[in-house]
Amino acid sequence: MQRMRVAVVGGGLGGLTAAALLARGGCEVTLYERSKHLGGRARTTEVEGFRFNLGPHALYRAGAALRVLARLGVKPTGGIPAQAGSHALLAGRLHTLPRGAVTLMTTDVLSLAGKLEVAKLLAGLARIDTRSLGALSLREWLETRLTRKDGRALLAALIRVSTYCADMDALSAGAALKQLQCATAASVLYVDGGWSTLVDAVERVGREAGARLELSARVAAVALQEGGKRVEGVRLAGGTVHRADAVVLAGSPADVAALLPGDAVLAREAREAVPIQAATLELGLSVLPRPEALFALGLDGPWYASVHSASAKLAPAGSAMVHVAKYLGGADTAASEAELEAVMDVLQPGWRAKVVARRFRPSLIVSAGLPCAANGGLLGRPAVEVPHVAGLYRVGDWVGAEGMLADASLASAEAVWQALMRRTRTSQRRAAGA
Ligand SMILES: Cc1cc2nc3c(=O)[nH]c(=O)nc-3n(C[C@H](O)[C@H](O)[C@H](O)COP(=O)(O)OP(=O)(O)OC[C@H]3O[C@@H](n4cnc5c(N)ncnc54)[C@H](O)[C@@H]3O)c2cc1C
Structure with missing residues (x-):
């Protein structure tokens, strides 16, 4: 035949x-x-020995991509980002990022009432039936489920980092929560070599x-x-x-x-189709000015910074590869390089003197159509x-x-x-x- x-x-x-x-x-x-x-x-581009993905890329360990790659016998190597060294970025300062029971209780980014509300929601996250929430916007869902503004800001930031999407009015609550469930079930993998x-x-x-x-x-x-x-x-x-x-x-x-x-x-x-977009800054640094500060997530703005080389082989020995990003959405369709540099000024003061390689993109299409x-x-x-x-x-x-x-x-x-x-x-x- x-x-x-x-x-x-x-x-x-x-x-x-x-x-x-x-x-x-x-x-x-x-x-x-x-x-x-x-x-x-x-694609990944090599600049001065640093492996730059097109913006920060992470494989969801509980997601479909790893399952399908496994069908082809492809088993990516890399590392899971550690929780230590993670910060919330709020009012231009670093704070403890709530990522578990202990950090949720010790952080100063939430009031006590906010902590209790968020703790309850996260404890039941895996059991939320996301299929019934497809036609509800993320904003509507957050407003009905959380009465406190600080708790809503934290959940929105966790969903931004999982979905890349900052448009809470367009994004389906069902899709957002399914993605958050996937991210929290087994975290992500930064891939060696990009x-x-x-x-x-x-x-x-x-x-x-x-x-x-x-x-x-x-x-x-x-x-x-x-x-x-x-x-x-x-x-x-x-x-x-x-x-x-x-x-x-x-x-x-x-x-x-x-x-x-x-x-x-x-x-x-x-x-x-509504694309998901982001602005990105890739940095190759000869050394990290603050080796203990590895991750920052914006709570009062759509910011992200992560030292990917701390978990995967992406930089020459002793040096560091950092991804900085701004999640775009709605009327916000591009960012300036200075905005992303300002995030680094908070996470890694003194970084400018250590730059070996850099690349900035004011606006990239992360996904061709958000749910x-x-x-x-x-x-x-x-x-x-x-x-x-x-x-x-x-x-x-x-x-x-x-x-x-x-x-x-x-x-x-x-x-x-x-x-x-x-x-x-x-x-x-x-x-x-x-
Ligand atoms: C900044 C950024 C960060 C991201 N982070 C993550 C992440 O952390 N985790 C994650 O899972 N995903 C992430 N993504 C998304 C991920 O990269 C994409 O979902 C994935 O690579 C899409 O692959 P694709 O093959 O569907 O589309 P594409 O990679 O866009 O490929 C489409 C291809 O089709 C070709 N093409 C189109 N029309 C024609 C034509 N007429 N003739 C011939 N060729 C054609 C194009 O040239 C292109 O090469 C990120 C993306 C970006 C930009």
């Missing part, structure tokens, strides 16, 4: 994972990536299984069969059409809509199968009902693989019966 031909458009971690799974499942896979490199937002080690490992698996990976290959359109209801293949920027039985689109909602011009459903999804309360949260995200075009699938951190960020991207890659394996088995049964 002829093998199923699959075209994957996009060589980020999601598209690559789909390509590797499908090639291992026996499909004839060709992946097209418009840039010169694989990896998309999961996320490009994941990209390289998945690329290796894909190539070994026979996937063809074409770089500098921009797909200009999805070619449809007559009638427009079934895929025929992909049309490259040069005009050549490559035939395929299934096409997997692994870019953003706007990328997907651009490949099927005139498709009103995909155009609406692209218009309605909006207005659409019902995770269950309201577009499905992996495009229902009105047979053979068309999508993968990304805005697709499917499972997870956020890279977890969603890899969970959707896994779901596409499962759908196509089902299709292959059905065709085989039909062929055997014929």
Whole structure:
């Protein structure tokens, strides 16, 4: 029987994972990536021996990404950030960050009433049924569950660091709490060598299984069969059409809509998608001025700073790699470098004299579509199968009902693989019966 031909458009971690799974499942896979490199937002750049991810990246240890990578035999190494050295940033000063029963009781960022309310909520967090909260905004949920402003500020900060999202009006409470449950269940992993080690490992698996990976290959359109209801293949920027039985689109909602011009459903999804954005500052320091200060989380502003090299191999011996970020959202769509530097002034005074390498980005797309309360949260995200075009699938951190960020991207890659394996088995049964 002829093998199923699959075209994957996009060589980020999601598209690559789909390509590797499908090639291992026996499909004839060709992946097209418009840039010169694989990896998309999961790329790592080496500057003066420091390994800079594109902003702070952490794998959720209880999330889908690790599960799907394990299917491919990819087992990332790295470290779990320690709780010691963690601070809350409030009114321009460092305070104890409540991360457990003891720090919750000793911190001065909460009143006694606030502490009791937060302690009760966190004790019951794992038992919250998040599915019923999909259509409620995070702000509405916080206001009904916590009467104290200080407690709400702490919960909002914990959810920001877990979801990357600062838009409490748009974000679904169900999705936010599911992500917080995932983060608190098993913490995160900072990956040795950066996320490009994941990209390289998945690329290796894909190539070994026979996937063809074409770089500098921009797909200009999805070619449809007559009638427009079934895929025929992909049309490259040069005009050549490559035939395929299934096409997997692994870019953003706007990328997907651009490949099927005139498709009103995909155009609406692209218009309605609300990206999660952040400003980031990467720093390579010859030495940490304050080795005991490893993490800061803003309570009165959307700030984050973390010494990733304290937990993973990302810097030359003795030196330090620090990620600083501002979570953007709503009208806040970019940040200045000075804002992020000010966070470092509090966490690591004297850092400026130790800079060996640095990189600033005023605004990056962290996730192509946040799970909006207005659409019902995770269950309201577009499905992996495009229902009105047979053979068309999508993968990304805005697709499917499972997870956020890279977890969603890899969970959707896994779901596409499962759908196509089902299709292959059905065709085989039909062929055997014929
Ligand atoms: C600052 C920052 C911090 C983050 N932190 C975390 C974190 O801590 N934890 C976490 O889980 N996730 C995090 N993420 C998110 C994570 O990086 C992404 O969810 C994941 O890498 C997305 O992978 P993807 O393959 O779905 O998309 P992308 O990486 O965006 O890949 C899409 C690819 O498709 C290609 N493409 C698009 N259209 C075409 C076309 N027409 N033809 C050919 N190629 C095309 C693009 O060039 C791109 O390479 C972070 C992201 C950022 C930016």
